[in-house]
Amino acid sequence: xxxxxxxxxxxxxxxxxxxxxxxxxxxxxxxxxxxxxxxxxxxxxxxxxxxxxxxxxxxxxxxxxxxxxxxxxxxxxxxxxxxxxxxxxxxxxxxxxxxxxxxxxxxxxxxxxxxxxxxxxxxxxxxxxxxxxxxxxxxxxx
Numbered sequence: 001x002x003x004x005x006x007x008x009x010x011x012x013x014x015x016x017x018x019x020x021x022x023x024x025x026x027x028x029x030x031x032x033x034x035x036x037x038x039x040x041x042x043x044x045x046x047x048x049x050x051x052x053x054x055x056x057x058x059x060x061x062x063x064x065x066x067x068x069x070x071x072x073x074x075x076x077x078x079x080x081x082x083x084x085x086x087x088x089x090x091x092x093x094x095x096x097x098x099x100x101x102x103x104x105x106x107x108x109x110x111x112x113x114x115x116x117x118x119x120x121x122x123x124x125x126x127x128x129x130x131x132x133x134x135x136x137x138x139x140x141x142x
Contacts, residue, residue: 004024005024006021006023006024007021007022008020008021008022008032009021014034015034016034017033018032018033019032019033020032021044030043030044031043031044032044032045032046047082047084047093050080050082050093050096050125050129051079051080051081051082051096052080053125054080054082054096054098054126054129055078055079055080055098056078057123057124057125057126058080058098058100058119058123058125058126059077059078059100060123061119061122061123061124062076062078062100062102062115062116062119062123063076065115065118065119066102066104066112066115069107069111069115070106071104071106071107072104073102073103073104074103074104074105075102075103076100076102076104077100077101077102078098078099078100078101079098079100080096080097080098080099081097081099082095083095083096093129096129098120100116102116
């Protein structure tokens with residue numbers, strides 16, 4: 001089993017507070033805020049990070065499927081657009097749109113589309129977003 005850990009810290013109240021997050025491998029550290037999440041402020045937000053994770057996972061899964069077919073891609077580029085909307089009074093991620101472009105010698109569009117559908121259904125992040133157990137571990141310091 002593989003485990004990966006990232007972290008985030010928030011300081012202050014929701015609207016005027018600020019946070020910083022770190023990808024577990026220290027590959028990325030960035031600021032986030034109310035404005036970067038719900039308005040057009042500087043910094044990142046959880047939805048962008050989910051989108052990046054989904055796009056990366058999907059691209060790797062699709063590339064793997066194509067390689068298993070004997071037609072490894074020259075490239076697979078995917079953009080994930082995460083939709084955050086108010087549902088029943090609560091902010092909710094309602095959908096993710098994956099837009100992918102592949103450069104794959106030796107196959108046709110129908111085959112690429114079929115493999116992309118399989119990757120969408122089977123990549124680990126797609127599976128997580130479809131249905132996940134969420135465990136919570138809490139430690140409190142006063």
